[in-house]
Amino acid sequence: MASVTVSNVRKTYGDVEVIHGIDLDIADGSFVVLLGPSGCGKSTLLRMIAGLETVTSGDIAIAGRRVNGVHPKDRNIAMVFQNYALYAHMNVKDNMSFSLKLAKRPQSEIDEKVGWAARILNLEPYLARYPRELSGGQRQRVAMGRAIVRDPAVFLFDEPLSNLDAKLRVQMRTEIKELHERLKTTTVYVTHDQIEAMTMADRIVILRDGIIEQIGSPLDVYDHPANLFVAEFIGSPAMNLLKGVVDGNSVRMDSGVVLPLPPERNPGQGRKVVYGVRPEHMGPGTGTGIKATVNVTEPTGPDLHIYADLGGEEICAITSERLTLSRGDTISFNPRLDRIHLFDAGTGKAIT
Amino acid sequence: MEQSVLHRTLRDIAAVLVVAIFMFPLFWWALTSIKPMYAIFNKDHVVVFDFVPTLINYAVVLLGWSRAEIAIESGSTFGVGGTSSYDSRQTILDSIIVSVGSTALTMVVAVLAAYALSRMTFRTRTGFLNWVLGQRFMPPIAIIVPLVLMYKAAGMRDTDNLFMGYVGLILIYALMNLPIAVLLMKSFFDDVPKDVDEAAMIDGATRWQTFRRIVLPMVRGGIAAAAVLCFIFAWTEFLLSLFLTTIIRTVPVKITTFVTSTGSEWGFISALGTAAVIPGFIFILLVQRHLVRGLTLGSLKE
Structure with missing residues (x-):
């Protein structure tokens, strides 16, 4: 040894x-x-x-x-x-x-x-x-x-x-x-x-x-x-990575979609960032939240993988709920704010 | 794969036919060797099976029977002058010594060279490979005159020393076979994955132990195949043997002496020709158990 x-x-x-x-x-x-x-x-x-x-x-x-x-x-x-x-x-x-x-x-x-x-x-x-x-x-x-x-x-x-x-x-x-x-x-x-x-x-x-x-x-x-x-390499399906600009207490994507940030995190107004959230922390549901359009769903047995279109980006969400969704349906996401990852868009380094 | 009966039958017939076509000359040759004179040469028709088989041709070439012995045995004079020059016992022995000796020498050098070419990197490696291959392009007749002079100067030609004669032929056959043997062996070594060498080295083997105990046993089949080729090339070689030695008559050279000014002795030629197949056959039998495919099977994930 x-x-x-x-x-x-x-x-x-x-x-x-x-x-x-x-x-x-x-x-x-x-x-x-x-x-x-x-x-x-x-x-x-x-x-x-x-x-x-x-x-x-x-x-x-x-x-x-x-x-x-x-x-x-x-x-x-x-x-x-x-x-x-x-x-x-x-x-x-x-x-x-x-x-x-x-x-x-x-x-x-x-x-x-x-x-x-x-x-x-x-x-x-x-x-x-x-x-x-x-x-x-x-x-x-x-x-x-x-x-x-x-x-x-x-x-x-x-x-x-x-x-x-x-x-x-x-x-x-x-x-x-x-x-x-x-x-x-x-x-x-x-x-x-x-x-x-x-x-x-x-x-x-x-x-x-x-x-x-x-x-x-x-x-x-x-x-x-x-x-x-x-972030991209570890985890399957991979982490959703969405580009945007910090705007107050949220990140605004080019498409106008607003992604919420936890209140204690403030990377700086106007900073270009990549907003990362793992599929299992997307919190899909049918109520309020970030609206997206369902592309495909894949039941794996224990979980359901949902691929959806969010402002032109394909994102993935995993849920153990038995949601019935079909292509074109609208779905809403409420990402878990304590599991949000932020990266600098230029250097790619994590922002803590 | 599912095959219909018709398909299988046709395939079998085709196989038998092809084998028959290739075997026929050998068969005819062997048949000729046991024919008496009148059956070999018949001005009326081709004698196929209606003759009384005789072993006299073999007795002459393999036992050195004299004309008197033939006359006693066959009750005829057989139409031959002297028979002593047809005695081929020494010829066969010479051919065996030269072929086995050169094959052994070739394989020892080729296996070592091929391993180095396959596994080690050295400065002249690529050039060396091309040079080896280049040797194969050159017809022996192109260099026969300088070779004769070299052999003469070295005392391996025009000598009464049988040993020097053997050395001379063994050397030149080894040189002749080395390129093909090296290239062949290199491809067999290349087929053994380098991971195996590395595993052996990590297991504590030196380079020599890796070669001797791990890689060499895994190319057994290749060694057998290359050795068979070298043996057959040496066994059937004519030109170099004819020019480079006067004391040794190998089988191919000896057979040409059966074509005499008074006619070709087809009976003796076919008898010696048929007998000459046997040592090669025995050699292949000896090595064929190594000629199994897929010797490296199981070492790797296919």
């Missing part, structure tokens, strides 16, 4: 800088998710921690030891790859014991560790099978088994669930989280799936174009997005 420290790390390929000076402290035993759209540099950062990519400048330290020039095998890390990367010519047992054999551990210890990992991961019936004889979820578990038998200081996961079907993904998500609760090994997990990030992480690191946009606990980044990018 160990902490991981990334200080002012940059990475360039040729003339292109893809990581622009990242600082990150990962506490011992924590579960940190690197989240971002594809191409944001999250995998590159993970691979630099693993030692699979060189660090152009800056330092990476594992357990307080600078590891920039250290070979991956000497970093005491384990990694689970997106496409599993199993050794196809070895059975499950050999796949999991390969690292221990390389380390020349005694056979009794190897058997014990592999048995332990197989028990945890429910792989005991499959130890003699080859990867080609396993299902996707089982293969992913073998890849995880290969990582945990080594008792590494840090686990690195590179989008481990994106090749699984939806149902299996949910199941494996829980399994990985349980595994972490059990082993308490420092974990760095890369994903582009914000649900995975929200459900598994102690802390989420949101990356875009090689810089960190926000670091925080899942609820922190959800409830207090630091900027427009985070």
